[in-house]
């Protein structure tokens with residue numbers, strides 16, 4: 417079992433997951449899926465995130481609620497891995513979400529560049 421792994425951590429949040437991912441990315445020796453994925457580069461991490469997003473979307477329109485939970489967890493893990501690979505912190509994401517709370521989603525949408 418990996419150094420950071422626990423038999424059952426109960427629940428962990430994104431900050432805790434990001435800390436694990438950062439440690440695994442920086443670690444040496446012990447085999448790590450996280451490290452092997454990040455070593456393949458940002459494009460591979462982005463591809464995996466896209467795959468997991470599609471799998472989550474497909475699960476959401478299917479009948480199996482456990483599949484939505486499982487695919488959603490895969491999606492969040494791969495999002496955190498992509499942020500690590502791309503050098504973006506969850507704090508940056510939280511701050512951006514925080515900035516958006518001062519206006520409605522419709523106002524935020526209207527403020528985006530047309531494309």
Ligand SMILES: N=c1c2ncn([C@@H]3O[C@H](COP(=O)(O)OP(=O)(O)OP(=O)(O)O)[C@@H](O)[C@H]3O)c2ncn1[C@@H]1O[C@H](COP(=O)(O)O)[C@@H](O)[C@H]1O
Nearest residue numbers: 418420421422436437440447448449450451453489490493
């Ligand atoms: N939360 C996760 C997590 N969620 C999903 N995955 C892995 O993500 C992979 C994606 O699923 P796929 O079906 O696409 O797998 P695959 O076909 O083997 O993937 P590829 O060969 O295409 O890369 C699977 O191998 C899953 O095990 C995860 N791997 C790691 N973590 C966390 O990261 C920690 C460190 O893991 P290691 O880096 O492996 O030590 C773990 O203790 C967990 O907390």
